[in-house]
Amino acid sequence: MTIAPFTSTEGLDLIAVEGGAMTAHERPSVREWIVLLTLLTVYVLNFLDRSLLSILAKPIQDDLHISDSQLGLIGGLYFALFYCFIAIPVGWLADRSNRVHILSLACAVWSAATMCCGFAASYPQLVAARMLVGFGEAGGVPPSYAIITDTFAPRRRGMAFGIYNLGPGIGAGLGIAFGATIAASFDWRYAFIGIGAIGLVAALLVFFIIRDPVRGGKDGPRAVARPQGKAGFFATAAMFFSRPVLLLAALGSGATQFITYGLGNFATLFLMREKGMTLREVAVWYAIVVVIGMGTGMIVSGRVIDRFVGRSRQAYALVPAASLTLAIPFYLGFLWAPGWPLALALLLPPMALNFFYLSPSIALVQEEVRPDQRVMAGALYLLVMNFIGLGLGPTYVGAASDYLRASHPANSLQIALCTLTPFYIIAILLFLWLARLLKREAKA
Known part of the structure; x- marks a missing residue:
């Protein structure tokens, strides 16, 4: 069947119907907070497992004798091939089945694969294990986006996504602190094995704590009353790629992630190799910067969106462009x-x-589509964003560093990271284009 898109004008009408002040029904309950904090915990482990490779890059390079290019491929393109493309069928399945069960199974898979990374004795074995981590993590974030959207009222979703998106900051910070400490005290392999084991326990907690919420149950009377069906795979994909608002949100996010993943996968190596930090110093000082920096960005951006998007939907794009x-x-x-x-x-x-781009972009994508399309729409958003950012960003930086080493042996990684600067300009222009489109839709 053909699924009609949940257009931006419908979203505006819905807000108008629900009224101006937040009602008692919209205030999050204890149960909703438990759901959010459980999902946050899983996201922390998701990103912790994902970031261990970049945090422990130096000891892994020394042990397995791999180059910057190989490190960029395993943390970028090889990982992203599974993470991005497997997310599409997983998203389609989750939209048609129990999203909590999909999330629990995915958490178990990526945690077991993380443990396998600790047993890798060669580069090909490490590549295979990391691909399996990407396979599992593909089922982590898209179902969580949809569960949050169907758990929280529209005008609380910016806050909810802001808290949920603390996961990367907390995960990266804990990974730096514990991963680097364990590696410095014992061996880098124990970090992968120990953290993977914790993830297996978290998978069980998700299965027993969270219940799959009603699709569209928080969207208001009109949205719930609208007939719902099983969203078709190709119909949803065609809808996503034919909607300029959705595509621009994904492209702008991808250009931003080209910078964040390009930097994030090599920051520890850069600080140790070219700035003189030790692994124990990284475990303390770099961890503090990551937790405070990323955490502040997620929380503040979510609050800003909740405050300003009611006045103008352009805030979804102007906030990332300004930041x-x-x-x-x-x-x-x-x-x-x-x-x-x-x-x-x-x-x-x-x-x-x-x-600052992440919470606004996620909230925009989730609100622009129908409730029965939310997981797959989130997966398509992640496909575009992560293939550009996660897949190509680290791969590019690693290759550029190896290329520049002959002419700049002392600071090849510094120059490679400097060449990421034009992507700031590209991302800003894409978000400004999105703001213009949102303004045009509002007038229409």
Whole structure:
């Protein structure tokens, strides 16, 4: 059957019907907070498992004798091939079945695969294990987006996504702190094995704690009353790629992630190799910067969206564009600072500002589609965003660093990271284009 898109005008009408002040029904209950915090815990483990490779890049390179290019491929393209494309059939299945069961199974798969990374004795074995991690993580985030959307009222979703999106910051921070400490004290392999084992326990908690909410149950009377069916795979995909608003949100996010993943996968190696940090210093100081920076970006962006999107839907695009513009000078200062203490101080602002795009973009995509299309729409959004950012960003930086090593042996990684700067401009222009389109739709 053909599924009619849930258009932006319908979303505006829905808000108008529900009234201006937040009703008692819209205030999150204890049960809703438990659901959100459980999903956040799983996302923390998701990103912790994903970020261990970049955090432990130096000891892994020394042990398995791999180059920057190989490291970029395993953390970028190889991982993204499974993570991005498997998410599409997983999203289609989740839209037609129990989303909580899909999430629980996915968490178990990626956690077991993370443990396998700790047993890898060669580069091909590590590649295979990381691909399996990507296979599992493909079923983690899209179902969670839809569960949150169907758990929280529309005007609380920015806040909910802001809290949920603390996962990458907390996960990366814990990964740096515990992963680097374990590697420095024992061996890098124990970090993968221990954290993977914790993920298996989390998979059981998801299965027994969360119940799959009613699809569209928080969208208001009109949305629930509208006839719903099983969203068709090709109909949903055609809808997504034919809607400029959805596509621009994904492309702008992808250009931003090209920077964040390109930097994130090599920041620890850069700080150790070219700024003189030790693994124990990374475990403390870099971890603090990541947790504070990314956490601040997620929370503040969610609150800003909840505050301003009621006045103008352009806020979904203007907030990311403004934050990325402010981040550029601090990012360049971080790269060219003479020592690691100043570099980390200058990294803190872009670490926050680089992540202002995520909560607004997710909320926009989820609100632009019908309730029975939300998981797959989230998966398609992640496909475009992560293939560009996660797949190509680290791959590019690793290849550029190896290419530049012959002419700049002392700072090849610094120059490679500097060449990410034009992608700030590309992302800003894409979000400004999205803002213009949202303004045109509002007038229509």
